[in-house]
Amino acid sequence: xxxxxxxxxxxxxxxxxxxxxxxxxxxxxxxxxxxSAGFAVYGSETPGRxxxxxxxxxxxxxxxxxxxxxxxxxxxxxxxxHDTHVVVSVPQKHxxxxxxxxxxxxxxxxxxxxxxxxxxxxxxRPDHVAQRFGLSRMAGTHAIxxxxxxxESAVTTxxxxxxxxxxxxxxxxxxxxxxxxxxxRDLIRQGLSFQTDNDSEVAAxxxxxxxxxxxxxxxxxxxxLEALDGFYTFVVGTESGFSVLRDPIACKPAVMxxxxxxxxxxxxxxxxxxxxxxxxxxxxxxxxxxxYVWERH
Amino acid sequence: xxxxDLSQTALRELNGSLHRLTPDTNETHWRVLNPRGQHAVAVxxxxxxxxxxxxxxxxxxxxxxxxxxxIVNGNAGQGVAENMMSGQVHxxxxxxxxxxxxxxxxxxxxxxxxxxxxxxSMKGIDIVVKGSVGHLSAFMAQAGNLVVLGDAxxxxxxxxxxxxxxxxxxxxSLGADCxxxxxxxxxxxxxxxxLDAAGATADVDSFRRYGSARTLYHFHVDNIGSY
Numbered sequence: 001x002x003x004x005x006x007x008x009x010x011x012x013x014x015x016x017x018x019x020x021x022x023x024x025x026x027x028x029x030x031x032x033x034x035x036s037a038g039f040a041v042y043g044s045e046t047p048g049r050x051x052x053x054x055x056x057x058x059x060x061x062x063x064x065x066x067x068x069x070x071x072x073x074x075x076x077x078x079x080x081x082h083d084t085h086v087v088v089s090v091p092q093k094h095x096x097x098x099x100x101x102x103x104x105x106x107x108x109x110x111x112x113x114x115x116x117x118x119x120x121x122x123x124x125r126p127d128h129v130a131q132r133f134g135l136s137r138m139a140g141t142h143a144i145x146x147x148x149x150x151x152e153s154a155v156t157t158x159x160x161x162x163x164x165x166x167x168x169x170x171x172x173x174x175x176x177x178x179x180x181x182x183x184x185r186d187l188i189r190q191g192l193s194f195q196t197d198n199d200s201e202v203a204a205x206x207x208x209x210x211x212x213x214x215x216x217x218x219x220x221x222x223x224x225l226e227a228l229d230g231f232y233t234f235v236v237g238t239e240s241g242f243s244v245l246r247d248p249i250a251c252k253p254a255v256m257x258x259x260x261x262x263x264x265x266x267x268x269x270x271x272x273x274x275x276x277x278x279x280x281x282x283x284x285x286x287x288x289x290x291x292y293v294w295e296r297h
Numbered sequence: 298x299x300x301x302d303l304s305q306t307a308l309r310e311l312n313g314s315l316h317r318l319t320p321d322t323n324e325t326h327w328r329v330l331n332p333r334g335q336h337a338v339a340v341x342x343x344x345x346x347x348x349x350x351x352x353x354x355x356x357x358x359x360x361x362x363x364x365x366x367x368i369v370n371g372n373a374g375q376g377v378a379e380n381m382m383s384g385q386v387h388x389x390x391x392x393x394x395x396x397x398x399x400x401x402x403x404x405x406x407x408x409x410x411x412x413x414x415x416x417x418s419m420k421g422i423d424i425v426v427k428g429s430v431g432h433l434s435a436f437m438a439q440a441g442n443l444v445v446l447g448d449a450x451x452x453x454x455x456x457x458x459x460x461x462x463x464x465x466x467x468x469x470s471l472g473a474d475c476x477x478x479x480x481x482x483x484x485x486x487x488x489x490x491x492l493d494a495a496g497a498t499a500d501v502d503s504f505r506r507y508g509s510a511r512t513l514y515h516f517h518v519d520n521i522g523s524y
Contacts, residue, residue: 269372269374283391285394
């Protein structure tokens with residue numbers, strides 16, 4: 001089944017409330033996906049630095065790793081611990097060195113990276129997961145979240161959404177893909193790597209690969225209509241935007257709402273009912289096989 | 298007039314109260330506030346009462362309805378009025394997929410658009426959509442009338458057994474065994490009465506009628522090589 005929520009703010013004064021609003025939306029979708037949950041939040045950027053979201057069962061190991069690298073390079077590495085995840089701000093010129101050090105520490109996984117994107121995901125009831133990570137205190141311009149009821153791969157943290165295969169890019173999926181093994185093999189040949197055998201990670205990889213080829217977000221989503229077979233509602237986040245696509249048969253439900261302050265996506269309308277001004281929002285069901293994109297300019 | 302605020306009262310309590318209504322009840326007009334997209338609002342009602350819902354509802358609103366008139370002043374989620382037996386359901390906004398699915402009787406009116414599979418497996422219900430309908434509407438329809446003032450999406454009436462489909466706008470494509478049929482006086486009269494009941498003023502002669510070619514009813518021996 002699964003539940004998806006997404007919120008893209010047009011009104012910057014709402015930015016401090018982004019996490020709180022998304023947490024409410026995610027909590028409503030617990031019933032659709034009680035296995036695990038995750039979310040990506042696009043916050044502020046620091047010029048010349050990348051944000052890495054790292055995960056370990058023992059977050060102390062990550063903090064030790066950060067301290068080691070900071071000492072070796074004689075630089076400051078500001079970081080914040082959120083339960084099992086640690087977000088660290090690394091100067092772009094030191095990113096390769098940092099990732100080499102992460103690779104030497106097998107218990108530490110890179111969950112996501114980007115100038116603005118932070119990703120958090122864990123096994124457990126979505127409202128508990130959101131609480132553990134402190135989602136309601138997070139600020140930003142846009143965010144997407146997912147509550148999972150697993151069908152295609154195991155209930156693990158790695159199998160939770162969002163999936164990311166490129167900087168500032170992530171995807172959440174409701175549905176199941178039937179040709180993901182073929183597409184995964186093609187993408188591996190093109191140089192992409194995957195962390196799981198999950199179908200949704202392949203969709204994320206496909207969008208990343210096309211955008212790496214120079215496609216716009218809209219063109220990459222349109223290309224996935226041809227390449228990916230199965231049932232899907234996708235919500236994709238990039239550094240500046242947010243996109244929605246449903247399969248042509250529209251197997252999975254989806255509702256969108258828009259006011260002059262925000263654009264929101266929910267698997268069900270229930271997820272949107274606490275957004276400010278929702279009673280006056282334009283509410284509609286996204287047309288099957290039509291790519292919707294909102295971007296900040 | 299009973300007023301039930303769903304932000305204060307549990308949905309099960311509302312539906313329980315509606316199910317306990319007797320044919321001679323004096324509580325003939327209900328208002329339901331703050332549905333907030335909840336599923337199964339006013340399902341299974343079997344009494345001649347009017348229920349007005351103020352806001353958007355979730356899945357299966359007014360499902361299995363008998364006798365009641367349910368008015369939704371908002372949008373409806375999937376399967377509104379599914380398996381309706383009699384009465385009337387009026388959605389003032391849009392309806393999601395499978396509106397009126399398997400309905401056996403009564404009238405469903407949607408002022409806005411209905412998305413995919415509107416009237417899927419309809420078995421006698423009348424549906425009037427003032428906007429457009431999505432793909433695979435009236436899929437496997439068996440009886441009743443589907444009236445669409447706007448356009449119909451791909452594969453209208455796919456694998457239709459019977460039922461009359463009237464479309465005022467464009468039809469993107471017809472499904473298997475669905476064909477255009479002549480609009481005769483008896484159909485004009487049915488269409489006029491449905492449009493009047495739905496409060497629509499459209500000209501009956503602006504509609505085209507579609508129905509079953511009846512070629513899928515029986516196995517045809519010429520197709521034996523296909524199996």
